[in-house]
Amino acid sequence: MxxxxxxxxxxxxxxxxxxxxxxxxxxxxxxxxxxxxxxxxxxxxxxxxxxxxxxxxxxxxxxxxxxxxxxxxAEDVGTRNELIAAHLARLEDRLAQAQSAVESLRDLLARPARGSHIEYRTVREQAAIGIREVVDRQDLAGWWQGALGELRGFTTARRLRPTGPMGGLFATGLVEDERGEALVFVPVDGAVRPVGRIGAVVVPGAELAVAVHRGTLQTIDLTYGDLGTHAARHEIGVDGPLREFYLRGPLDVTEDELVTEVGWPIFRANG
Incomplete structure (x- = not known):
């Protein structure tokens, strides 16, 4: 029984x-x-x-x-609590991501229909120091942050004089195929001896449609969307890496204060 x-x-x-x-x-x-x-x-x-x-x-x-x-x-209370705490930390990360996504959606819905102000610009080639690597898109943010910090430290230690803002070139494969070449650079005067993964680079010139993105990079896709739409409507888009200039970068200001120029490669007969 x-x-x-x-x-x-x-x-x-x-x-x-x-x-x-x-x-x-x-x-x-x-x-x-x-x-x-x-x-x-x-x-x-x-x-x-x-x-x-x-x-x-x-x-x-x-x-x-x-x-x-x-x-x-779990064999003891300490181990059990560590497992639970680790899961709670993951939940908090997910909650923060969800809150960020909600705020991003609200910003999108409240965004003016006219979108970004777009101008055309001829960018000449520049001598620079840079870090170039083929990366997976999911690893890009971490790689980008690390590369910017490494370049800043190198520039300061060598007392190099930047001749322009930090920038980045990103192959279209990073978006289309989720893997591609990325280059983060600082334009500088004078010859530089390569050290580690930092080397001398020549940033190629280009004709660009340029728009300014202000604030978090989590919504920078909206600026890219404005540029891509503009290039398609005017039939001026060409193949080439996407370009960013960090007028106020993450090493200097908070995320909400970022100012990033985004460049979309275009064809201009009078460029």
Whole structure:
């Protein structure tokens, strides 16, 4: 005779459906205290109710089943708390990303229909120091931040005189194929001996349609959208790397104070 709780009773006590309890049994997350070998009926111990309640709350926080199992099997309180804290940190990151996405959407909906002011510019080739690498798009932001900091440190240490703002050239493959060449550079006077991944580069000249983006780079796609639309409508777009100039860059101001010139390559007969 079984003295435990039937699956139905345990379901009602824990607010976990019978289907969910069966799944948790199958994946080894919450096994019944006893299974009748003759009938296959599952019975749970009243002592398992608190465990089920913990599982409910962890799953409500979107913790994967494997991580929930790790929490339940932790050998000590410290290990358990570290696992939970790590998951909470991931949730906070996701929440921050969601809040940023909401703010970005609101900015888009409130954006004037006219979009960015666009001007044409001839950019001459420039001698510079730079860091060039083929990178995956998902790694670009981190690589870009690191490259800017490295160039700034090198320029300061060598007492080089910048002749223009920091900038970047980005191959179209970075967007189209999610992998491509990126170059971050600082125009400088004089010859520079390569050190590590920093070397002398010549930034090519180009004819550009240019628009200014102000604020976080999370919404810079709107400025790129204005430029691409303008180039398509006027049938002046040409193949070539996308270009950015950091008039007020992340090494100098907060994210909301960034000022970035974006250049889209174009054809101009009188350029």
């Amino acid at each position: 079984h003295t435990g709780m039937t699956v139905g009773e345990f379901s009602r006590a824990t607010h976990l459906s019978i289907k969910t309890l069966r799944h948790y049994h199958d994946v080894g997350l919450l096994a019944p205290a006893d299974v009748d070998q003759g009938t296959g009926y599952r019975y749970y111990s009243p002592d398992q109710v608190p465990t089920a309640q913990v599982i409910v709350r962890l799953r409500d926080l979107d913790m994967p089943v494997a991580d929930v199992k790790a929490v339940l099997s």
